[in-house]
Amino acid sequence: MSDKRLKPAPLANEGLPPEERGLFCDAAPREYEPARGAWENFLNWARSESLWLLGFGTGCGAIELRPLMTSRFDMYRYGIQPRPTPRQSSVFVIGGYASVKTLKRIVRSYEQMMGPKFVVALGSCTINGGMYWDSYNTIKRIDQYIPVDVYIAGCMPRPEALLAGFQELKRIIKAGDGEGQNEYARNFDWYKANQKKVIKDWNMPDYNW
Amino acid sequence: MEPTLLGRIGYAFVSLFVITNYGLLLIGSMARISAKVQGRVGQPVWQPYIDIIKSSAKRNAIGHGVMFYLGPVFRLAGGIGTYMFIPAVFGSVVFRNFSDSGDLLLVMYFIFFGQLGMALGAGEGGHPYSAIGVSRGLAQMTAFEVPFALSVIAVAVQYGTLDINAIVAAQQGGFARWTLATNPLAVVAAIIAFLGMSGHNPFSVVIAPQEIPIGPPTEYQSNLLGMLQTNRAIFNGAKLVLYMNLFFGGATNIVAMVIKTFLIYFVNVFVGQAFPRFRTDQSIRFFLGVPTLIGIASVIIAVI
Ligand code: SF4
Numbered sequence: 001m002s003d004k005r006l007k008p009a010p011l012a013n014e015g016l017p018p019e020e021r022g023l024f025c026d027a028a029p030r031e032y033e034p035a036r037g038a039w040e041n042f043l044n045w046a047r048s049e050s051l052w053l054l055g056f057g058t059g060c061g062a063i064e065l066r067p068l069m070t071s072r073f074d075m076y077r078y079g080i081q082p083r084p085t086p087r088q089s090s091v092f093v094i095g096g097y098a099s100v101k102t103l104k105r106i107v108r109s110y111e112q113m114m115g116p117k118f119v120v121a122l123g124s125c126t127i128n129g130g131m132y133w134d135s136y137n138t139i140k141r142i143d144q145y146i147p148v149d150v151y152i153a154g155c156m157p158r159p160e161a162l163l164a165g166f167q168e169l170k171r172i173i174k175a176g177d178g179e180g181q182n183e184y185a186r187n188f189d190w191y192k193a194n195q196k197k198v199i200k201d202w203n204m205p206d207y208n209w
Numbered sequence: 210m211e212p213t214l215l216g217r218i219g220y221a222f223v224s225l226f227v228i229t230n231y232g233l234l235l236i237g238s239m240a241r242i243s244a245k246v247q248g249r250v251g252q253p254v255w256q257p258y259i260d261i262i263k264s265s266a267k268r269n270a271i272g273h274g275v276m277f278y279l280g281p282v283f284r285l286a287g288g289i290g291t292y293m294f295i296p297a298v299f300g301s302v303v304f305r306n307f308s309d310s311g312d313l314l315l316v317m318y319f320i321f322f323g324q325l326g327m328a329l330g331a332g333e334g335g336h337p338y339s340a341i342g343v344s345r346g347l348a349q350m351t352a353f354e355v356p357f358a359l360s361v362i363a364v365a366v367q368y369g370t371l372d373i374n375a376i377v378a379a380q381q382g383g384f385a386r387w388t389l390a391t392n393p394l395a396v397v398a399a400i401i402a403f404l405g406m407s408g409h410n411p412f413s414v415v416i417a418p419q420e421i422p423i424g425p426p427t428e429y430q431s432n433l434l435g436m437l438q439t440n441r442a443i444f445n446g447a448k449l450v451l452y453m454n455l456f457f458g459g460a461t462n463i464v465a466m467v468i469k470t471f472l473i474y475f476v477n478v479f480v481g482q483a484f485p486r487f488r489t490d491q492s493i494r495f496f497l498g499v500p501t502l503i504g505i506a507s508v509i510i511a512v513i
Contacts (some may be wrong), residue, residue, distance in 0.1 A: 032268040032269065043262070043266040046259050046262035046263045046266055047263050047266060049259045049263075050256070050259045050260045050262075050263040071247055071248040071249040074244075074249040074250050074251070076240075076244060076249065076250075076251055076252040077249070077250040077251060077252060077253070079252060079253070079256060079259060081252070083423075084419060084422035084423060085422040085423055085427045085428075087271075087427065087428055087429065087430040088264075088423070088426075088429070088430050088434055090263070114267045114268075114269055114270060114271075114430045114431050115267065115268045115269055116267070116268060181268070209271055
């Protein structure tokens, strides 16, 4: 894909000790132009029909993700399959509340995914904190830290709700609106500032390849 | 009429195109059959195509150095190389590929060439799980290599040639002339080795998805992954065609080829759905036990 924009300035990587900075990449993410017209529609169709899930099971809602693989719900028939590595998966499923410690891993994994990447967030905990709204240790709205495409409400959402959510995600991708990767690159500074506000022990590069 | 070199290259492309599509559909339909066994509907038969398009349509990709890029290239070269030296359809001009005398040795070399290339590439990815997957894969490969090599030796001794075309020619004229009928022990050893080669259960510990995320290709993404997925189809097709030629009388037309290779591949699904996964040490012990003895017995039978 062609890239029409200039490269942004290198990142400071201040969280890393000076002797380690040279080992990590200091390039900020950049935006990628979608292809044009029917070709992009075709690619979007392929992206939507082959959703590879990265589900770490961050919160209790993740327990409803597992039944999708079983013969009762069988997500494979919708072209959805689990993929254990962030490099290969295209949909990041946030499985419920995210503690600050988990958020760090969420950010790392999200940044390691190859674009176009999509995020589905389960449960009311990811929307407004849910029953953990006054917890000292969890974040309230996940979309202040990474861009989210679909929220699935409920505490916890049933597998049927998850399937409906994935259908909604497919619709969004097919319509060409699943541009979370570009959104993240465009508002990178804002997202980083939010992340650093809550993650106190920032000992990783500013952008994880 | 003997085609020119240019004509043969053209035919090779046609043949490669056919085997790629056949391999992809085979993977898709086997996934669907496995799903039926588990009482599911299963993914569409054309899902492998969509997955490859999706992987190749990724907008960015990362690399870890030259060897990292060369890994999938070697793998693909191994897959195409294996296929190119096996006559897919006996007596056909289009599907003859570049088979020539002594190609059996070349093919055996190519089967393992891809794995080694991939091991180097995955190693440069730097992911610890890649290294674990690679060491498991190579250990398992060394083990199933033994019964496989023994049965190939038995076949070579029996027909007195290393030319796959000649081996197929010797098996023409009915079921009684197939290696399956003349030296069943060699076939048994080879089929057991085949289970290990294709990495289905019970020998799937190499790419154990939840334990060592996908193993060797953990770090591969975007079009490199697309390449690996395409190669999987070609390589599968090549191995099946090789087995069909060595043990099941080859094929004189494409329909016979499809039916025979489908049935050979089906053995995988049959065993894979019925048995749980072996650990690496278990599978090594397994391959070096009874299958190796069967392989030795098949060589002895062939010599007598
Ligand atoms: S929304 Fe409910 S089920 Fe989901 S993580 Fe929060 S408390 Fe758990």
